Amino acid sequence: xxxxxxxxxxxxxxxxxxxxxxxxxxxxxxxxxxxxxxxxxxxxxxxxxxxxxxxxxxxxxxxxxxxxxxxxxxxxxxxxxxxxxxxxxxxxxxxxxxxxxxxxxxxxxxxxxxxxxxxxxxxxxxxxxxxxxxxxxxxxxxxxxxxxxxxxxxxxxxxxxxxxxxxxxxxxxxxxxxxxxxxxxxxxxxxxxxxxxxxxxxxxxxxxxxxxxxxxxxxxxxxxxxxxxxxxxxxxxxxxxxxxxxxxxxxxxxxxxxxxxxxxxxxxxxxxxx
Amino acid sequence: xxxxxxxxxxxxxxxxxxxxxxxxxxxxxxxxxxxxxxxxxxxxxxxxxxxxxxxxxxxxxxxxxxxxxxxxxxxxxxxxxxxxxxxxxxxxxxxxxxxxxxxxxxxxxxxxxxxxxxxxxxxxxxxxxxxxxxxxxxxxxxxxxxxxxxxxxxxxxxxxxxxxxxxxxxxxxxxxxxxxxxxxxxxxxxxxxxxxxxxxxxxxxxxxxxxxxxxxxxxxxxxxxxxxxxxxxxxx
Amino acid sequence: xxxxxxxxxxxxxxxxxxxxxxxxxxxxxxxxxxxxxxxxxxxxxxxxxxxxxxxxxxxxxxxxxxxxxxxxxxxxxxxxxxxxxxxxxxxxxxxxxxxxxxxxxxxxxxxxxxxx
Numbered sequence: 001x002x003x004x005x006x007x008x009x010x011x012x013x014x015x016x017x018x019x020x021x022x023x024x025x026x027x028x029x030x031x032x033x034x035x036x037x038x039x040x041x042x043x044x045x046x047x048x049x050x051x052x053x054x055x056x057x058x059x060x061x062x063x064x065x066x067x068x069x070x071x072x073x074x075x076x077x078x079x080x081x082x083x084x085x086x087x088x089x090x091x092x093x094x095x096x097x098x099x100x101x102x103x104x105x106x107x108x109x110x111x112x113x114x115x116x117x118x119x120x121x122x123x124x125x126x127x128x129x130x131x132x133x134x135x136x137x138x139x140x141x142x143x144x145x146x147x148x149x150x151x152x153x154x155x156x157x158x159x160x161x162x163x164x165x166x167x168x169x170x171x172x173x174x175x176x177x178x179x180x181x182x183x184x185x186x187x188x189x190x191x192x193x194x195x196x197x198x199x200x201x202x203x204x205x206x207x208x209x210x211x212x213x214x215x216x217x218x219x220x221x222x223x224x225x226x227x228x229x230x231x232x233x234x235x236x237x238x239x240x241x242x243x244x245x246x247x248x249x250x251x252x253x254x255x256x257x258x259x260x261x262x263x264x265x266x267x268x269x270x271x272x273x274x
Numbered sequence: 275x276x277x278x279x280x281x282x283x284x285x286x287x288x289x290x291x292x293x294x295x296x297x298x299x300x301x302x303x304x305x306x307x308x309x310x311x312x313x314x315x316x317x318x319x320x321x322x323x324x325x326x327x328x329x330x331x332x333x334x335x336x337x338x339x340x341x342x343x344x345x346x347x348x349x350x351x352x353x354x355x356x357x358x359x360x361x362x363x364x365x366x367x368x369x370x371x372x373x374x375x376x377x378x379x380x381x382x383x384x385x386x387x388x389x390x391x392x393x394x395x396x397x398x399x400x401x402x403x404x405x406x407x408x409x410x411x412x413x414x415x416x417x418x419x420x421x422x423x424x425x426x427x428x429x430x431x432x433x434x435x436x437x438x439x440x441x442x443x444x445x446x447x448x449x450x451x452x453x454x455x456x457x458x459x460x461x462x463x464x465x466x467x468x469x470x471x472x473x474x475x476x477x478x479x480x481x482x483x484x485x486x487x488x489x490x491x492x493x494x495x496x497x498x499x500x501x502x503x504x505x506x507x508x509x510x
Numbered sequence: 511x512x513x514x515x516x517x518x519x520x521x522x523x524x525x526x527x528x529x530x531x532x533x534x535x536x537x538x539x540x541x542x543x544x545x546x547x548x549x550x551x552x553x554x555x556x557x558x559x560x561x562x563x564x565x566x567x568x569x570x571x572x573x574x575x576x577x578x579x580x581x582x583x584x585x586x587x588x589x590x591x592x593x594x595x596x597x598x599x600x601x602x603x604x605x606x607x608x609x610x611x612x613x614x615x616x617x618x619x620x621x622x623x624x625x626x
Binding site: 030035037044046050051054061062 | 538539540555556557558560561564565568569579582583584585586
């Protein structure tokens with residue numbers, strides 16, 4: 001019984017991105033403590049899956065606390081001046097202004113229909129603004145809200161493809177992709193195509209692809225659909241890790257948590273309401 | 275290189291679409307077997323079937339990749355590499371299918387005036403089919419409607435009299451001509467007119483498909499950020 | 511899921527409690543749980559306690575040592591490091607301030623309404 005629980009714990013730790021050696025150590029320690037107390041590990045720690053999740057998060061967060069570099073207020077990575085967008089007669093965006101520097105996080109919030117995704121598409125260069133100016137750095141990462149991944153490709157194939165677009169060679173791309181995935185608590189398995197991943201894991205792939213090329217500006221459109229609470233926290237940890245690493249991050253969101261840790265909050269109103 | 279990566283990954287993706295592949299392989303076979311008693315018709319139907327199947331595979335491949343291609347161009351991928359990478363993978367699948375069917379014809383038919391001509395007509399058909407599918411995907415961006423459009427083209431191809439003037443506008447007219455050369459011993463006139471039509475048609479499909487793809491995918495040019503900026507000069 | 515609200519509150523202060531208990535004397539997992547139960551907290555589940563101890567270890571605030579126990583298999587003992595001790599003093603100061611503020615808000619109105 002204890003052995004089964006132990007094996008499950010080990011497996012779940014690996015799945016959560018913990019290195020094999022450390023996962024082995026953590027499992028052995030847990031089993032030893034339970035044995036020393038004369039208690040079944042299941043009743044001492046709870047289900048192996050939840051315990052593995054708690055341990056994995058602790059390990060991940062520890063690397064965050066380890067060395068927070070000082071924030072740099074650097075060059076502007078994105079500048080929006082009086083950006084408006086009109087579709088035929090409907091005005092979607094009205095005079096949006098923003099200066100985002102490297103090492104800053106901006107959250108774009110607003111109710112549905114307030115033009116958040118449109119603004120992001122304008123920043124990414126997918127749509128042209130009707131008026132106003134957009135200036136941004138060249139190296140960007142972009143994670144759309146829907147269908148950002150190819151359902152019939154494996155994570156590794158995604159890494160290769162996106163890596164090739166940024167002149168990374170195959171090995172490098174897959175290795176970087178796997179490391180970034182581990183930071184979100186996910187170990188990509190070979191031969192599992194994206195459509196067979198759970199919604200939350202697919203979104204993690206989406207997020208990893210947006211930063212694969214080490215961009216200066218990362219644009220994310222409500223990327224945590226399907227995330228559980230732990231993943232949501234991990235995601236925001238990742239955002240702040242990007243910030244500490246010197247990138248500028250723009251996150252479109254309708255969730256209002258964590259806004260106090262963000263540098264800019266851009267609130268969009270659906271046009272037609274004042 | 276980017277193009278080769280796109281080609282190999284597109285190929286992987288195609289192989290995973292089992293049902294589509296099944297159609298690509300089996301539909302022409304059905305066409306061939308149904309008419310096998312009249313050999314020139316059997317080969318004609320087979321070749322148009324192969325062309326249609328590759329074109330439909332190309333349609334599905336390009337339509338399915340649309341979202342991802344947009345995302346890739348945003349981070350700096352070249353639309354040209356994306357288009358041609360996919361086309362190379364499709365051509366590879368097509369040529370493989372053509373090869374298999376050439377083998378089938380060689381085994382099941384006797385006394386064909388120019389057997390090599392059969393190989394030529396099958397290969398040229400798939401080489402038109404791939405960019406044709408891409409072209410349709412750019413005009414009709416949905417899989418079902420695009421497949422119906424290709425079906426209509428194929429039906430026309432089979433029904434229209436090749437001698438008529440309008441027939442030359444159809445993409446696979448060259449296939450018809452080359453069939454005449456290979457099977458009915460029509461001589462080198464058919465061979466040359468068929469090859470020329472093929473070359474022109476393929477060039478046209480590729481150029482239009484590529485051009486339209488580039489236009490569609492080209493990211494909006496965004497001006498670079500001013501380099502020297504004092505942090506105090508910001509507006510919110 | 512915490513059974514009641516005091517369980518939730520303890521979650522937030524668990525690290526500080528553990529640091530203070532370990533400042534008093536080094537201990538092993540079960541021992542810490544028992545000491546917390548003695549002063550009136552509900553039993554802290556292993557699934558909460560051990561990740562917290564792991565966190566302290568990763569942050570360099572405690573070090574661990576396996577020791578043969580008098581009854582049965584070896585146990586892992588936790589001990590404060592110098593950094594841990596310094597951090598504990600810091601957080602203890604923060605707690606005292608926090609507690610004063612809480613008392614001012616939470617306890618005073620009760621006294622006021624008692625007067626009315």
